[in-house]
Amino acid sequence: xxxxxxxxxxxxxxxxxxxxxxxxxxxxxxxxxxxxxxxxxxxxxxxxxxxxxxxxxxxxxxxxxxxxxxxxxxxxxxxxxxxxxxxxxxxxxxxxxxxxxxxxxxxxxxxxxxxxxxxxxxxxxxxxxxxxxxxxxxxxxxxxxxxxxxxxxxxxxxxxxxxxxxxxxxxxxxxxxxxxxxxxxxxxxxxxxxxxxxxxxxxxxxxxxxxxxxxxxxxxxxxxxxxxxxxxxxxxxxxxxxxxxxxxxxxxxxxxxxxxxxxxxxxxxxxxxxxxxxxx
Amino acid sequence: xxxxxxxxxxxxxxxxxxxxxxxxxxxxxxxxxxxxxxxxxxxxxxxxxxxxxxxxxxxxxxxxxxxxxxxxxxxxxxxxxxxxxxxxxxxxxxxxxxxxxxxxxxxxx
Numbered sequence: 001x002x003x004x005x006x007x008x009x010x011x012x013x014x015x016x017x018x019x020x021x022x023x024x025x026x027x028x029x030x031x032x033x034x035x036x037x038x039x040x041x042x043x044x045x046x047x048x049x050x051x052x053x054x055x056x057x058x059x060x061x062x063x064x065x066x067x068x069x070x071x072x073x074x075x076x077x078x079x080x081x082x083x084x085x086x087x088x089x090x091x092x093x094x095x096x097x098x099x100x101x102x103x104x105x106x107x108x109x110x111x112x113x114x115x116x117x118x119x120x121x122x123x124x125x126x127x128x129x130x131x132x133x134x135x136x137x138x139x140x141x142x143x144x145x146x147x148x149x150x151x152x153x154x155x156x157x158x159x160x161x162x163x164x165x166x167x168x169x170x171x172x173x174x175x176x177x178x179x180x181x182x183x184x185x186x187x188x189x190x191x192x193x194x195x196x197x198x199x200x201x202x203x204x205x206x207x208x209x210x211x212x213x214x215x216x217x218x219x220x221x222x223x224x225x226x227x228x229x230x231x232x233x234x235x236x237x238x239x240x241x242x243x244x245x246x247x248x249x250x251x252x253x254x255x256x257x258x259x260x261x262x263x264x265x266x267x268x269x270x271x272x273x274x275x276x277x278x279x280x
Numbered sequence: 281x282x283x284x285x286x287x288x289x290x291x292x293x294x295x296x297x298x299x300x301x302x303x304x305x306x307x308x309x310x311x312x313x314x315x316x317x318x319x320x321x322x323x324x325x326x327x328x329x330x331x332x333x334x335x336x337x338x339x340x341x342x343x344x345x346x347x348x349x350x351x352x353x354x355x356x357x358x359x360x361x362x363x364x365x366x367x368x369x370x371x372x373x374x375x376x377x378x379x380x381x382x383x384x385x386x387x388x389x
Contacts, residue, residue: 086365100361188324193331225372228379235383
């Protein structure tokens with residue numbers, strides 16, 4: 001039996017509609033998937049931002065350590081802890097133990113009961129019998145009845161606020177905090193950094209404004225060797241790829257931003273005036 | 281009688297040996313102390329220039345990278361924790377000098 005021309009046309013129209021719907025569905029799924037991959041998640045409460053739970057692998061240990069990054073960053077530069085003391089940039093990658101602390105490394109580099117920071121001797125870490133020492137609870141404090149001394153809201157009340165959490169830059173500028181960058185017996189005396197040129201990083205997409213990267217701001221707390229070459233491995237212009245994908249996955253800027261430094265979901269923080277849609 | 285004499289000699293020798301040994305144990309041999317001070321001084325000297333890396337010449341940077349390489353075997357000999365901490369720091373210094381050196385060589389091309 002032969003099809004008449006109107007039947008053929010209807011069949012063709014149905015096929016075209018099907019193809020359009022299919023293309024639309026693919027586009028929709030694609031954009032949903034890319035949004036899942038590239039768009040940064042909203043950070044947790046500022047008090048929990050950068051919190052690291054240091055797992056203990058010793059059965060007799062008083063449990064994991066809860067490390068609050070906000071507390072320590074108010075007292076020390078990033079460079080001091082991650083270069084001089086040798087803390088890895090990833091949680092649980094340093095190999096901290098009670099014995100290394102007692103030897104004067106890792107937490108014990110400051111927490112030795114003798115070192116004076118802000119006019120007070122820093123309490124000694126892992127100094128006694130784990131079963132009887134109440135001091136253990138100051139760090140090994142995953143349970144709520146712990147003996148932690150500092151509480152986020154009370155501690156940060158005197159610090160200048162940012163859109164999210166504390167404005168650490170303003171806090172240092174105003175002298176409310178004075179992060180220590182040198183530890184006797186551990187740090188090496190160095191000159192001040194020179195030749196810190198700011199530069200522009202072009203965004204991969206046209207609707208996002210380029211970033212003006214401040215070398216000065218970043219090197220004050222990080223020094224040079226914390227970022228180069230580990231996080232930013234090449235000095236050749238245009239050779240290093242930046243993307244939100246790498247940032248969200250903890251590489252490049254994401255080595256700090258989105259973990260401990262200002263969160264990634266505030267576009268305007270790095271892209272001045274933000275993406276074009278934000279201007280309207 | 282002979283046996284008693286032997287025992288007395290052994291006791292005297294042991295008596296002399298114990299204090300000598302204790303003194304040796306309480307203070308590390310001078311050569312070790314010197315070695316420790318040697319590597320630490322060298323380490324501080326090499327890693328004290330990281331902030332100046334951008335203003336150093338190609339020759340200076342090359343020399344610093346070489347010094348880092350020379351220092352590595354000495355740090356390898358340290359105890360585990362010390363080795364881990366200082367090796368990490370030395371790698372960071374070396375990495376930075378090599379990074380700046382590469383960028384300076386590229387600028388020259």
